[in-house]
Amino acid sequence: MTRIISVVNQKGGVGKTTTTISVSATLAEETGKKILAVDLDPQGNCSSGFGMEKNAYKKCIYNCLIDDTDPNQVIQATGIKNLDILPASIQLAGAEIELVGELSRENKLKRALKILKDKYDYILIDCPPSLGLLTVNALTASTDILIPLQCEYFALEGLTQLLNTINLIQADLNPDVSILGILLTMADNRTNLTTQIIEEVTQHFPQHVFKSVITRNVRLSEAPSHGLPINHYDKKSTGAQNYLEFTREMLTCLNQS
């Protein structure tokens, strides 16, 4: 069975895209399984982070949601073995408004991904920074939810709002989706703020917090300008090591549930 993992947090800039790119590339290398990254953010950062040229593809995820295009016709190779991408483009910015009046608007992505059957072992969906219809589509289509959380006060504040929305989705749209866990990102162990945030999150949500933590590492923010995931840009960097350790911990969790 394909595991479909939404990478979600309505707080902006917490590391959703960096996590989607890094984890999907690490999974492809470590497991040899078939991986698909889905870019559901109109900014298209996940697509460009894999080196996709913005106007190189005629169709994107927008077409799968709005005019039921077969995702197999839209999927692109990333150039990395075992890893494909379902790219986004600026057209996606209009999708939220266009979906409002559609029948069964929350299930559009779920239906599109069903067409792929068991072609992929793991699918990771990079969500936009909001709890609108695109993110609801991702949560409805998913088996698991991964929550990157920046070690900052504002990011912690939004967590309760996000968990409430997940409860609503589980009650009304997708009872089978469960929280895989909370991944702490951009940790700077020199600051008290990071220590405070980690203590607070671990205290409130002990059952959800991964042991692996991603520290702040400039190589992670350099990698996208070369169109490469971190394990291809600088395999020896702290960023690559952190994401390798996390991906292994995540696989253990996935194999147990």
Add this chain to the structure above:
Amino acid sequence: MTRIISVVNQKGGVGKTTTTISVSATLAEETGKKILAVDLDPQGNCSSGFGMEKNAYKKCIYNCLIDDTDPNQVIQATGIKNLDILPASIQLAGAEIELVGELSRENKLKRALKILKDKYDYILIDCPPSLGLLTVNALTASTDILIPLQCEYFALEGLTQLLNTINLIQADLNPDVSILGILLTMADNRTNLTTQIIEEVTQHFPQHVFKSVITRNVRLSEAPSHGLPINHYDKKSTGAQNYLEFTREMLTCLNQS
């Protein structure tokens, strides 16, 4: 005439809220004029950054947009002389979908702020990380646009998309709004990435980039957990100094145009 400044960038986590809070508090202290901060983000970070308790107020900006409540009944004191806030709450998350079918949906905020007449000299609007109807409402209501830009690759990538949207707003909804400028944030002068980004932005948009730059400073991310703007939390910090220098540069620009 009241200057209404939208603080906008669809890229998440670039410093929109931190800029709105810091600049409005610095304006209140430096000019002695009447300042209003408007929180247009369902996350409500601007409201909590001023110490507003999430459920302490019955009405918020949502009511001004959806049921035409008089903003004077919703505005709260921040406890800082000359500075009030029009707060947000989680209800605002539903506004984007609810506004879709409304008549003249892009002008809701403009109409609400008109009721305030000249009660305030400067109004700063903290926008959510998207180019949806809430941000369109802010741009339609504004006289000026301030664009915080994190010194990172993904943030630079989104700039063209943002400038295109602003052109559309100027053509169709608000010919009087103009770009006040681009403020570089979270600069880390020790990294090549920051230098590259600053060079690239200054080369492509020389007429828009402010000389003042906000460097990365942990005191800025600590301040919101105390419910205080930076000039009240730690006036001697680099963050407070950076925002003071920027606010003065911004005032010079505003007085010239």
